[in-house]
């Protein structure tokens with residue numbers, strides 16, 4: 446709740462641009478750049494106009510690399526409710542509210558272009574910085590298999606070139622490798638053929654496709670859904686996690702490997718929407734999926750930026 450004196454609050458909310466900012470940031474957490482494009486303003490203007498709202502706590506700011514994201518914090522209060530309602534009317538009239546969903550979806554455009562781009566079809570270029578597998582050691586993986594609660598179906602969401610498939614294929618009866626990029630799947634198919642992984646099937650699609658959830662649901666759901674280095678490409682990571690969780694059978698596990706917060710802006714050239722995730726944020730998204738027994742821990746690997754592992758399982762029905 447803002448502690449600003451009421452008179453200051455009235456003055457602050459007597460400005461149409463600020464009402465618009467409040468309404469848009471209540472709809473969705475948005476970057477200053479996205480707000481600038483929605484409202485047809487420059488980024489410095491948005492920063493300037495949002496500053497007083499940040500100072501009284503009506504907007505909160507979060508950094509992602511060099512970008513700032515703004516979100517409204519509006520507790521129940523008649524003045525603020527009225528301001529929000531008025532802001533929504535203004536944004537409906539100027540069309541900005543209706544454009545929010547499209548501008549959020551556009552976060553993934555670069556990522557889609559990158560994975561389906563020219564380099565993606567050249568097998569000489571290694572795209573996923575794949576960890577090298579020791580084939581002999583991998584052959585011993587079934588040693589650990591009895592420890593797993595279910596081994597019927599694993600899904601590798603955002604499989605890319607199929608880096609993780611040699612790990613999953615010896616343990617699970619069937620593995621479905623999902624990716625929304627046809628170019629990536631073509632490379633993955635070549636890899637599967639060369640490694641000889643007979644129980645792996647490729648499936649083109651986005652993790653959020655309802656058809657995918659239906660198809661997997663008809664099989665009773667997956668024992669394991671893996672999403673490695675995929676989440677930072679999602680426009681709304683919380684939606685991607687919820688969609689991945691819907692692919693699980695009751696008791697099945699979702700495991701996510703993704704970056705800890707970092708400041709390597711050059712990763713955006715590969716379509717990275719987010720420069721890593723705060724562990725607490727990741728945890729809250731898994732818990733809202735809803736998954737239980739959620740753990741989030743650093744993942745010691747030579748990979749840079751540093752990775753973390755988040756896991757949770759779908760509650761079993763009573």
Ligand SMILES: C[S@@+](CC[C@H](N)C(=O)[O-])C[C@H]1O[C@@H](n2cnc3c(N)ncnc32)[C@H](O)[C@@H]1O
Pocket residue numbers: 560573575602603604605606607608609623624625626629650651652653672673674675678679685
């Ligand atoms: C950086 S690669 C990671 C590949 C592999 N998981 C790994 O860790 O080596 C990301 C892959 O995820 C795919 N991808 C991104 N978002 C996706 C989504 N929403 N649904 C399905 N695939 C997605 C991309 O097409 C790309 O092939």
